[in-house]
Amino acid sequence: MTQAIDAGASLADLVAGGGVVVLSGAGLSTESGIPDYRGETGRRxxxxxxxxxxxxxxxxxxxxxxxxxxxxxxxxxxAAPNDGHRAVAELQARGLVDGIITQNVDGLHQAAGAREVIELHxxxxxxxxxxxxxxxxxxxxxxxxxxxxxxxxxxxxxxxxxxxxxxxxxxxxxxxxxxxxxxxxxxxxxxIFFGENVPPPRVRDCYALTERAGVLLVLGSSLTVMSGLRFVRRAAGAGIPVVIVNRGPTRGDDLARLNLDLPLGSALTGLVAALP
Missing domain, CATH: 3.30.1600.10 (SIR2/SIRT2 'Small Domain')
Structure with a gap:
C-alpha cells in the first residue's frame, strides 16, 4: 500500500505540470463491463x-x-463511462490533458464528456x-x-x-x-480490423500530438500490438516522460518513467483528488 501511495504522488507531480496526452486501451473500459483482450496475465x-x-x-x-x-x-x-473515463474528462476540463488517443472503439471517453478524442481504431x-x-x-x-x-x-x-x-x-x-x-x-x-492499416493521416495526427506532449499517460493498455506501442517508443525516444497505469505487465514497461499496477478507476479518481 505504501508503494502505491508513493507512486500515486509521483503520478500527480507529473500530471500537475499539464501537457498530458492520454493513450488508452481496453483495460480502461473493463470497469464498464467490457472485457479486455488479455487480462492481467497478458495472455489472450x-x-x-x-x-x-x-x-x-x-x-x-x-x-x-x-x-x-x-x-x-x-x-x-x-455500457456507461466509469470512474476512469470521468477522471480523464475532468483532467481535460482542468486543462491538464491536451489530447486523448484511444485504442478503444466503445465511445466511452466521449460519453464521459471528453472532447477531440482520436479514435485510433x-x-x-x-x-x-x-x-x-x-x-x-x-x-x-x-x-x-x-x-x-x-x-x-x-x-x-x-x-x-x-x-x-x-x-x-x-x-x-x-x-x-x-x-x-x-x-x-x-x-x-x-x-480497424486485425490485418488492416490505420489511415496514415490519423497516425500522423497521433504522432504530432505525442511529440507535443509533456507526459504520455498510458491507461489500460498492454501495448502488445505496435499500433499503440509506436507512440510510447516515439515519446521515450524524444525524452518525453511515459507513465503507464495498467493491471499487469506491458510491452512498454522498460520505456516508462513510472509504472503503476493499479485498478484504473480508483487510481485515476485518486489522481484527480490529489491535484490542486
Whole structure:
C-alpha cells in the first residue's frame, strides 16, 4: 500500500505540470463491463478476432461477423463511462490533458464528456460501406438487422472488447445480413480490423500530438500490438516522460518513467483528488 501511495504522488507531480496526452486501451473500459483482450496475465483470452482479409473475402465471414456483432452491439451500446473515463474528462476540463488517443472503439471517453478524442481504431457506433464509402449510424443498421431477423433470439456466452459475441455456428447460419441502402454494397463497422492499416493521416495526427506532449499517460493498455506501442517508443525516444497505469505487465514497461499496477478507476479518481 505504501508503494502505491508513493507512486500515486509521483503520478500527480507529473500530471500537475499539464501537457498530458492520454493513450488508452481496453483495460480502461473493463470497469464498464467490457472485457479486455488479455487480462492481467497478458495472455489472450480468446482466439484471433475477425481479420480484414477474411471479412472482405467472403459472404460467410461477413455473416458470421455481423451475427456476432449484432448481438455484441447491444452490450456495448448499454455500457456507461466509469470512474476512469470521468477522471480523464475532468483532467481535460482542468486543462491538464491536451489530447486523448484511444485504442478503444466503445465511445466511452466521449460519453464521459471528453472532447477531440482520436479514435485510433475507429468507432463501433458508425458503419462504413465498402463499395461507396458512405458512413451511417450504427443504430440505423441495428434497426434494419432487427427487422431482417425477426425472432432471432441467439444468446452469447461472452462479449469481447470489439463488440464481437461468441455464438454457435447454427445461430450464425440463420442470420440475415443487410446491404448498404445507397448502393447495395457490403457493410463494415467503421473500425480497424486485425490485418488492416490505420489511415496514415490519423497516425500522423497521433504522432504530432505525442511529440507535443509533456507526459504520455498510458491507461489500460498492454501495448502488445505496435499500433499503440509506436507512440510510447516515439515519446521515450524524444525524452518525453511515459507513465503507464495498467493491471499487469506491458510491452512498454522498460520505456516508462513510472509504472503503476493499479485498478484504473480508483487510481485515476485518486489522481484527480490529489491535484490542486
Amino acid at each position: 483470452r480468446r482466439a484471433e478476432p475477425m481479420t480484414y482479409q477474411a471479412f472482405v473475402g467472403g459472404e460467410a465471414a461477413r455473416r458470421r461477423y455481423w451475427a456476432r456483432s449484432h448481438l455484441g452491439w447491444r452490450h456495448i451500446a448499454r 475507429g468507432g463501433l457506433d458508425r458503419v462504413l460501406c465498402l463499395s461507396c464509402g458512405e458512413r451511417t449510424p450504427r443504430d440505423r443498421l441495428d434497426r434494419r438487422l432487427r427487422e431482417a431477423n425477426p425472432g432471432w433470439d441467439a444468446q452469447a456466452d461472452m462479449i469481447n472488447p470489439d463488440g464481437d459475441a461468441v455464438l454457435d455456428d447454427d445461430q450464425v447460419e440463420s442470420f440475415r445480413v443487410v446491404p448498404c441502402e445507397r448502393c447495395g454494397g457490403p457493410l463494415k463497422p467503421d473500425v
